[in-house]
Amino acid sequence: MSQANSAFLAAICLLILSVASSAETRKEAKVLILGAGLSGITAAKTLLENNITDFYVLEGQDYIGGRIHAVQFEGFTIETGANWVHLLNDEDTAPLVKRKKETEMSGVWCNYSDVIIRDENGQDITDWEIIHTFDNKIEEKIEEFQWTRKRRNMPDIPARVGLQLIGWKSNRPIEKVLEYFRLDFEHAKPPDLVSFYQLFSKGKDFFVSDPRGYGLFTKICTSL
Ligand SMILES: *[C@@H]1O[C@H](CO)[C@@H](O)[C@H](O)[C@H]1NC(C)=O
Ligand SMILES: *[C@@H]1O[C@H](CO)[C@@H](O)[C@H](O)[C@H]1NC(C)=O
Secondary structure (H helix, E strand, O other), X not given: OOXXXXXXXXXXXXXXXXXXXXXOOOOOOOEEXXXXXXXXXXXXXXXXXXXXXOEEEEOOOOOOEOOOOEEEEOOXXXXXXXXXXXXXXXXXXXXXXXXXXXXXXXXXXXXXXXXXXXXXOOOEOOOHHHXXXXXXXXHHHHHHHHHHHHHOOOOOOEHHHHHHHHOOOOOOHHHHHHHHHHHHHHHOOOHHHOEHHHOOOOOOOEEEOOOOOHHHHHHHHHOO
């Protein structure tokens, strides 16, 4: 670790120790975990499970959860970070799915085909044929197409090229809108800059709107 980094860490350490007045003043530990987000807390939990207790978790905020955080606004709970449970299905044994059931978390299932597309004048210009083409001919075929290529040891390609090979070209504005909604939005980049092997078919997504907040999920970890 460079001196600059050490100095930076020491500064964070001091900051946290001075804020948490009840904290021990010991400043050494074998392991430092930076951040009490889900990764940091999971790392700490894993260490504890292996009987390693000589660690510190450093966190700059006054709450646990990192990007899992909600604020109250006009009597409503507004999530400022994590908001979704992705790819849920009945057989899924992922911890979030289990937790969702246990807490009876409220929210809505998303249907990405249930959309209205409007032009700049507010006119409804939804084109169902394009939406169905994208759903049935493209989205449903992506994973199959990836596997065929992978089985033949073919290298990754830009997502744009892969989509074209499956048969999708976004020439018209309405096609570009749909593509933005389905791909750019999810990957935070246009398909030209995303790997084809990174694309995935959309599963069922659950949007959490529970007034108790998405943070209910992190209580799995904070009940250590
Ligand atoms: C941790 O310590 C407990 C109590 O001594 C012991 O039962 C357990 O097997 C230990 N776990 C590991 C992963 O070493
Ligand atoms: C999603 O919305 C579309 C368009 O309204 C509808 O045809 C489809 O049945 C819906 N799917 C589900 C699973 O509700």
